[in-house]
Amino acid sequence: MDFNDSPEEAAFRSQVRAWLDAHAGPFRSGSSMAARRPSHDELLRLAKAWQAKKADAGYAAITWPKAWGGGGGEPIQQVIFNQEEQKAGVAFPFFTIGLGMCIPTVMAFADEATKKRFVGPAIRGEEIWCQLFSEPAGGSDVAALRTRAERAEDGSGDWIINGQKVWTTGAHYSDYGILLTRTNPDVPKHKGLTMFWIDMHAPGVEVRPIHQMSGGSEFNEVYFTDLRVKDSQRLGDVGQGWQVALVTLMNERLAVGGASGPNYREILELARTTLGADGPAIEDRAFRQRLADWYVQAEGLKFTRYRTMTALSRGQTPGPESSIGKIIAANQLQDLTNQAIEMQDQFGIIADPSIAPMEAAFQQAFMWAPGLRIAGGTDEILRNIIAERVLGLPGDVRVDKDVAFKDMPRGV
Amino acid sequence: MNLDYSDDQKFLKDEARKFLEARCPPSVVRGVLDDPDKSYDADLWKAVAEQGWLGAAIPEVHGGLGLGHVELCALAEELGRALAPIPFASTVYFCAEAILTAGSDQQKAHTLPKIAAGEWIGCFATSERPGPLSADTLEATVRDGKLSGVKIPVTDGDCAGFALVLAKENGRPGLFIANLNEAGVTRETLKTLDPTRGAARLTFDQVPVWPLGAPGEGMDIVEAVFDRAAVLLAFEQLGGADRCLEMAKDYALDRYAFGRPIAGYQAIKHKLADMYVKNELARSNCYYGAWALNTNAPELPLAAAAARVAASEAFWFASKENIQTHGGMGFTWQVDAHLYFRRARQLSLVAGAPATWKERLVGQLDRKNAA
Numbered sequence: 061m062d063f064n065d066s067p068e069e070a071a072f073r074s075q076v077r078a079w080l081d082a083h084a085g086p087f088r089s090g091s092s093m094a095a096r097r098p099s100h101d102e103l104l105r106l107a108k109a110w111q112a113k114k115a116d117a118g119y120a121a122i123t124w125p126k127a128w129g130g131g132g133g134e135p136i137q138q139v140i141f142n143q144e145e146q147k148a149g150v151a152f153p154f155f156t157i158g159l160g161m162c163i164p165t166v167m168a169f170a171d172e173a174t175k176k177r178f179v180g181p182a183i184r185g186e187e188i189w190c191q192l193f194s195e196p197a198g199g200s201d202v203a204a205l206r207t208r209a210e211r212a213e214d215g216s217g218d219w220i221i222n223g224q225k226v227w228t229t230g231a232h233y234s235d236y237g238i239l240l241t242r243t244n245p246d247v248p249k250h251k252g253l254t255m256f257w258i259d260m261h262a263p264g265v266e267v268r269p270i271h272q273m274s275g276g277s278e279f280n281e282v283y284f285t286d287l288r289v290k291d292s293q294r295l296g297d298v299g300q301g302w303q304v305a306l307v308t309l310m311n312e313r314l315a316v317g318g319a320s321g322p323n324y325r326e327i328l329e330l331a332r333t334t335l336g337a338d339g340p341a342i343e344d345r346a347f348r349q350r351l352a353d354w355y356v357q358a359e360g361l362k363f364t365r366y367r368t369m370t371a372l373s374r375g376q377t378p379g380p381e382s383s384i385g386k387i388i389a390a391n392q393l394q395d396l397t398n399q400a401i402e403m404q405d406q407f408g409i410i411a412d413p414s415i416a417p418m419e420a421a422f423q424q425a426f427m428w429a430p431g432l433r434i435a436g437g438t439d440e441i442l443r444n445i446i447a448e449r450v451l452g453l454p455g456d457v458r459v460d461k462d463v464a465f466k467d468m469p470r471g472v
Numbered sequence: 473m474n475l476d477y478s479d480d481q482k483f484l485k486d487e488a489r490k491f492l493e494a495r496c497p498p499s500v501v502r503g504v505l506d507d508p509d510k511s512y513d514a515d516l517w518k519a520v521a522e523q524g525w526l527g528a529a530i531p532e533v534h535g536g537l538g539l540g541h542v543e544l545c546a547l548a549e550e551l552g553r554a555l556a557p558i559p560f561a562s563t564v565y566f567c568a569e570a571i572l573t574a575g576s577d578q579q580k581a582h583t584l585p586k587i588a589a590g591e592w593i594g595c596f597a598t599s600e601r602p603g604p605l606s607a608d609t610l611e612a613t614v615r616d617g618k619l620s621g622v623k624i625p626v627t628d629g630d631c632a633g634f635a636l637v638l639a640k641e642n643g644r645p646g647l648f649i650a651n652l653n654e655a656g657v658t659r660e661t662l663k664t665l666d667p668t669r670g671a672a673r674l675t676f677d678q679v680p681v682w683p684l685g686a687p688g689e690g691m692d693i694v695e696a697v698f699d700r701a702a703v704l705l706a707f708e709q710l711g712g713a714d715r716c717l718e719m720a721k722d723y724a725l726d727r728y729a730f731g732r733p734i735a736g737y738q739a740i741k742h743k744l745a746d747m748y749v750k751n752e753l754a755r756s757n758c759y760y761g762a763w764a765l766n767t768n769a770p771e772l773p774l775a776a777a778a779a780r781v782a783a784s785e786a787f788w789f790a791s792k793e794n795i796q797t798h799g800g801m802g803f804t805w806q807v808d809a810h811l812y813f814r815r816a817r818q819l820s821l822v823a824g825a826p827a828t829w830k831e832r833l834v835g836q837l838d839r840k841n842a843a
């Protein structure tokens with residue numbers, strides 16, 4: 061076991077640092093102080109420009125082939141770059157779904173012309189993608205979706221799409237999306253699905269932001285009314301949409317994972333400056349015990365990612381250990397922010413960044429953590445996945461497996 | 473970066489597993505459990521010594537294999553999985569590490585070859601009373617080179633040939649080597665939660681001792697040794713926790729209730745998923761600890777504390793929920809689940825309880841972040 065960078069890794073890291081030192085400056089979104097926080101549009105503009113800069117230097121998609129506009133590098137280099145980019149304060153969230161999930165799906169299923177058309181602009185941040193899977197009828201059970209795609213009657217081979225998606229992160233600023241639809245309701249639910257890529261600006265697509273419990277509007281409802289798409293926009297065969305979706309979801313597990321937001325360092329800092337009943341909260345024994353638990357979890361997750369990297373750098377398939385990431389990260393964020401707020405006693409209720417300690421980072425994350433426990437697979441679904449795919453335990457009792465979709469029991 | 477065993481280390485670990493499956497099946501563990509006069513399995517001890525495991529991390533000049541601490545961690549993981557009822561931890565993780573850390577050349581030359589050969593069983597005698605270890609309350613005392621006082625509980629104190637004893641000298645804590653075959657030593661075997669790991673009360677009455685390390689530095693040495701032992705113990709805990717998850721899984725797949733395997737019910741599936749999550753978190757922290765131990769990194773105290781906290785939690789959770797998964801069977805003497813439940817408690821106390829380690833961890837973190 062060797063925990064330090066290898067000589068090649070160290071060289072890459074210093075090369076990245078030097079590059080970030082030279083270029084990151086203008087892209088930092090400034091202090092996160094509320095008053096000076098950039099608007100969403102301003103942030104998006106910065107992010108796109110930064111992404112283009114990275115692409116020019118081969119840092120935008122480090123592990124992808126150069127021919128596609130990537131960097132032709134190793135997974136470990138991507139990890140190193142991410143670490144340094146985070147430290148430099150220029151890591152933006154807008155491209156994760158596109159580059160982490162949608163484009164890999166396009167790469168796996170689209171024809172050459174389509175790949176050529178989309179991969180480059182996505183890498184350069186010129187076009188943003190969203191994932192149109194979840195519906196009111198099903199998120200965990202996404203294969204229960206109802207959005208219909210039917211062949212146009214004019215013999216063109218085109219498809220006409222009607223229905224509704226929900227919880228679509230970034231749909232309001234996305235240019236394209238991958239859309240999972242039902243093409244055959246007469247067969248069991250997994251067998252009647254088909255995947256398409258769509259233009260989010262096409263007529264027949266309507267995006268309505270959803271007001272989240274956290275106050276913001278990062279995700280949306282998306283309505284389709286007689287949206288016409290070409291058969292060449294199909295990803296994978298007709299009826300094979302579930303297999304295509306699994307590729308996306310597999311990539312999701314790699315892309316989602318670490319939670320951002322305050323961690324043990326921030327709460328330690330808060331505890332130093334917050335007076336408890338008997339001196340600074342950091343001296344409170346009960347608090348210290350919990351802090352130790354958070355530290356151990358956070359370090360455990362970090363080293364679990366390093367184990368995955370080790371497997372990759374040895375040319376092996378990573379083990380299933382990365383599946384533990386989101387359960388731990390999301391629950392820790394909830395527990396830790398709750399504790400940080402409680403530590404402030406009556407004052408903890410204040411969510412105004414210009415008044416609350418640490419610019420209300422804890423209050424904000426407190427309102428965001430419930431979503432993290434749901435997004436990208438709920439706690440319960442992730443436990444099922446670990447139990448079934450990692451430990452090999454039987455699936456749940458199913459009443460929907462061999463029933464035609466149209467005859468499936470359904471609620472609201 | 474490289475956070476996994478190397479191929480050679482994996483090979484060593486696989487061989488160790490095969491060896492222990494043959495030499496240390498549950499019947500051997502139960503042989504110690506069921507026989508009040510037996511505090512360890514002497515045949516297994518001999519066999520393990522012949523494999524060279526006791527000296528895995530002892531340099532070749534002192535009669536060891538000189539492999540390194542990651543190799544020792546790999547062995548620890550397998551010993552923990554097999555619940556090996558031998559004084560391995562006391563002798564190797566505590567005593568050999570203490571002598572390697574603080575011993576003089578003469579002490580190393582005198583003791584390490586005997587340890588590596590399995591001729592000397594050691595024990596580490598620090599505790600005297602309920603509650604965390606503290607220099608302030610120490611009563612054992614060395615005067616004119618002679619030790620008097622009571623140490624309790626001392627794991628393997630009933631079978632060891634020598635002890636490293638924490639005692640006061642001139643009002644300051646020191647660490648001392650005592651030969652337990654001297655006149656003036658009384659041993660009394662204790663009834664403990666885990667009879668597969670013997671423990672004793674040691675009473676010293678004017679027993680000549682040999683100081684280990686500088687006078688007054690006893691607590692510092694003990695803490696340094698605890699850091700090292702904590703990593704190795706964490707690997708034993710990890711091995712035990714993995715085995716509990718396997719047992720629970722195998723049973724859940726075979727046991728039917730309401731017409732299907734209980735492994736199909738979410739309450740059981742999620743329980744086992746939680747075990748898996750805790751075990752993987754522990755494994756990652758353990759690997760980091762192994763690296764820090766092997767390289768004597770300045771991060772060792774923090775890494776060791778994290779490994780110990782994570783592995784103690786994982787083994788505790790896995791061992792209790794393994795019983796739960798077995799239902800009534802789990803509560804019987806006959807099913808091995810309680811052997812792990814007992815060992816989980818023993819291992820998480822022997823170098824100080826998790827609460828103490830969390831306190832150490834935060835102390836380290838606080839200093840580091842303040843710096």
Ligand SMILES: Cc1cc2nc3c(=O)[nH]c(=O)nc-3n(C[C@H](O)[C@H](O)[C@H](O)COP(=O)(O)OP(=O)(O)OC[C@H]3O[C@@H](n4cnc5c(N)ncnc54)[C@H](O)[C@@H]3O)c2cc1C
Binds near residue numbers: 192
């Ligand atoms: C912040 C955020 C961003 C999102 N972004 C996107 C996006 O970009 N694109 C997209 O397609 N989707 C997105 N989603 C949707 C997300 O994937 C779903 O919300 C999630 O999968 C849960 O589905 P659901 O909301 O339908 O809840 P349900 O599936 O109805 O779940 C309700 C409850 O039932 C439990 N449950 C369901 N099935 C089982 C079972 N078999 N066993 C045990 N318990 C079960 C769940 O765990 C949950 O507690 C996002 C969600 C959030 C919160």
